[in-house]
Amino acid sequence: MEAIEELAVQPCTSSLYLRPFRLSYRQNGTKKFWDFMRTHDSVSILIFNTSRQCFVVVKQFRPAVYMCEVERHHPQVFQNEGKESFASLENPLPAVVGVTYELCAGIVDKPGLSLEEIACEEVLEECGYRVSVADLRRITSYRSGVGLTGSQQTLFYAEVNDQMKTSGGGGQPEEGELIEVVEIPLEESMKFAYDETFPKTMGVIFSFMWFHNNIAPKLPKK
Numbered sequence: 144m145e146a147i148e149e150l151a152v153q154p155c156t157s158s159l160y161l162r163p164f165r166l167s168y169r170q171n172g173t174k175k176f177w178d179f180m181r182t183h184d185s186v187s188i189l190i191f192n193t194s195r196q197c198f199v200v201v202k203q204f205r206p207a208v209y210m211c212e213v214e215r216h217h218p219q220v221f222q223n224e225g226k227e228s229f230a231s232l233e234n235p236l237p238a239v240v241g242v243t244y245e246l247c248a249g250i251v252d253k254p255g256l257s258l259e260e261i262a263c264e265e266v267l268e269e270c271g272y273r274v275s276v277a278d279l280r281r282i283t284s285y286r287s288g289v290g291l292t293g294s295q296q297t298l299f300y301a302e303v304n305d306q307m308k309t310s311g312g313g314g315q316p317e318e319g320e321l322i323e324v325v326e327i328p329l330e331e332s333m334k335f336a337y338d339e340t341f342p343k344t345m346g347v348i349f350s351f352m353w354f355h356n357n358i359a360p361k362l363p364k365k
Contacts, residue, residue, distance in 0.1 A: 162180065166179065183252050186251060189300045212236055217232075263275065263276060272308050278302070
């Protein structure tokens, strides 16, 4: 996962996932404009393995996170913005600065499937557990990237056990996915959530808090 090499930044002239726009509008008599991106909505799933009392999350390299760290250390990387090409990255940072811990998740890009069906597919592909729509509990939906994309993510909860695991997960290599499945023991989960040495999404922190408020009190006492 961390064997990253031959890095080069270049302009994005077309994308399957992002479409840039500028909205012009008048608000309370003042003329304004705002640049934004249209992208897919998504689903995410908080997975709890009852056999081993642990959360199942994923770990992967995120180029956007990596490049934020690169720019922080080497701001000159983006000085050629607007030109046809950027320089290759000399002496790049270690790939680990772009690796994050996340909930199992996926974009909503299959019109024939419900959000629940897409969530089930993602759990199987990324984490290797076979769950059904009936196994899912909808927690809530919320807006993410409100200053840039405004897309909607729907969060589900799924309980699994060792008997439901049919593969090692890891995502779909043919789509460029390289995912590591990570187990976070329940008793260590809140410490993990607030430990900044483990880069993670807000979805991990929020869902762990939700679990401790709504599910943990109902678990059998040891």
